[in-house]
Amino acid sequence: MNQLASSRNDNFEYDPVLYNADLAPVPASRRDWNWFNMATVWMGMVHNVVAYEAAAGLMAIGFSALQCLYIIGSAYFALCVAMWFNARSGTRYGLPFCVLIRSSFGPRGAMIPIGLRAICAIFWFSVQAYAASQALNAIISALWPGWAHFEYAIGGQSIQMWLAMCMIWVLHGVISTHGVHRIRNFELYAGPLVMIVAGIAAGWAIYVCHGVGPLFDQPSHLQGTAFWLKFGAAVTSIIGIWASYAVNIPDLSRFVRSQRDQVIGQAIGLPLTAILFTPMSIFITSATIVQFGYPIWNPVDILVKIDNTLLTLVGGATIIIAALSVNVAGNIMPAAYDLLSMFPRQFDFNRGSKMVLFLGIGVVPWLWFDHPENIYTVLNIIAGTLAPITGIMLADYYFIRHQKLHVNWLYVFSGPYYGCHGWRMSAISSMLLTLFFLYFSQIFHIFSFINSMSWFIGVFLSGLIYSILNYKKNNMNKVFMKR
Incomplete structure (x- = not known):
């Protein structure tokens, strides 16, 4: 399974614009992540402020607590399926997303999805780091x-x-610039610790509410067509939190030793942990209504409102650990790979990580973070933008390449992945047509169903268009791979 597709000529001279040591395939001997490592990475990433606020906010727009759980379950099930399939190429070949994407977009065309993914990663890093900064500010105060x-x-x-x-930016730098193995070791402890503290907070919430009964007795304020449209939009918004990870999951799975480990690890770490964490955020938000008379989304604001030094220390430290946990594995690492893929001569992993920290300041997260009503708008935009990339990657690997890649050709400006002057127009056309379709309906407020299901439609439509455009080339590719 871990053997790379062989070439007719092993004396390849990789183009330095497309290759450096950090982008090279991870050999089987160095793929030492097991299912527990993969699970703890996801456990650490699932518990973050954006996921907390997005889940808690579902009740504010009219859903009942039970409906919130259905939304979360549907979103994470769809995500898990997409990630299982998209992670397989990373585990099989030891390649990161920024190299794998050259198969469908070409070596130059790949810069478009890589750039989009990098922008999303830097944005999320900045927002999460700002949340940690608020927590540190509360602790020092x-x-x-x-x-x-x-x-x-x-x-x-x-x-x-x-x-x-x-201080928070420096802390991120200390952890992230020591390579993926430092990240793995950090996640080994961070993920379970965050879960334990979140459980304690949920216990406080249940105590304040005098049990979970009153919470689940709250009726839904949405009925009929409005309910289903908002249900779909809510599922898409939750997917938007992780849409970027569905694209670049090979950045993590390339270090996993087997397909079995990546599947089990993601099954435990993503949907199971999320389904446990989501009720906690709902319980805590409901407790703030009981305790203070209005819902408080930002967990740092809850700590400040309660005004207990010990609770602020423990809760603030947990928020910082949660932000570090999701950022180092889910934002800094993929963004660093994206940067060194675009500028391999200027960056290695450490330099790329430092550049992500620097660019994160330019996001000015305080202008966005203090307005939680914008969460769902941002999440839907991210989901719709990245969905075509996911659909094209899946269609290319499973329907066009039949899970067989000629790895050496991914590092040169020639061969079956080169396209026209380094651009594979079938992928670019598929992405642009899909994005036009999705955003045309959103801008002009037509096709409400499409707006509410943008991620699902984007994945399906882009994959379908890409497969049709490459139908004739598919047989030629089979012949080439047999040579």
Whole structure:
């Protein structure tokens, strides 16, 4: 399974624009992640502030608690299926997303999906890191009351938050710039720890609400067509949290030793952990209504409102660990690979990681994070934008390449993946046509069904168009791979 497809000539000279040590296939001897490592990575990523707020906000738009669980279950089941299939190529060949995508888009055309994925990763990194900065700011304020009384502000941010952000950014750098094995070891402890503390917080919520009965007695405020349209849109929004990971899951699966390990690890770490974590966020949000009279989405605001030093320390530290956990594995690592793929002579993994940290400041996360009503809009845009890339990758690997890649040709400007001057127009056309279809319906507010199911339609439609455009070339590819 782990043997690479052989070429007729093993004396390939890889083009330095397409190859460096970090982009090379991971040999079987170095694929030492097992199912537990994969599960703990996902356990650490699932518990993050954006996922918390998105799940908690479902009740605010009219869904009952039980319907929220149906939404979460549907979204994570669809994600898990997509990731299982898209992860297989990474595990089989030891290749990252930014190399695998050349099979469908060509070596130059691949820069488009790689760039889109990098932008999403840097955006999410910045937002999660800002949440951790808020938590650190709350911790320091609890320990040092004078901290909160600094009056000076720069660029719309208090000096305290700038200092907290600097410390959090440095902490991210310490962990992420020591390679994927440091990331694996960090996730081994971070994921389970976050789950334990979240469970304690959920216990507090149940205590405040005097049980879970009142929570599940709350009726739904949505009926008929409105319910189903919002249900689909809510599922798409939850998928939007992880749509970028559905694209670049090979960045993680390339280090897993077998297909069995990646499947079991993702099954435990993604849908199971998410289904356990989501009720916790719903319980905690409901408890804030009981305790304070209105829902509080931001967990840092909850800690500040409760005003208990010990709780602030424990809760704030957990938020920081959760942000580090999702960022180092799910945002910094794929964005670093994307950057070194686009600029292999200028970047290695460590330099790419540092550049992600620097670019994250430019996202100005405080302008977005403090407006949680924008969450669903952003998530739907991300889901719709990345869906065509997922559909094209799946169609290319399973229907066009039949799970067989000629690895050496992915590192040169020639061969079956080269296309026209490095651009495979079938993939680019499929992506653009799908995006036009999806965004045309959104901009002009037509086809409500399409708007609410944009990720599913985007994956299916792009894969279908790509398969049709490559139908005649499919037989030629079979002949080439047999040579």
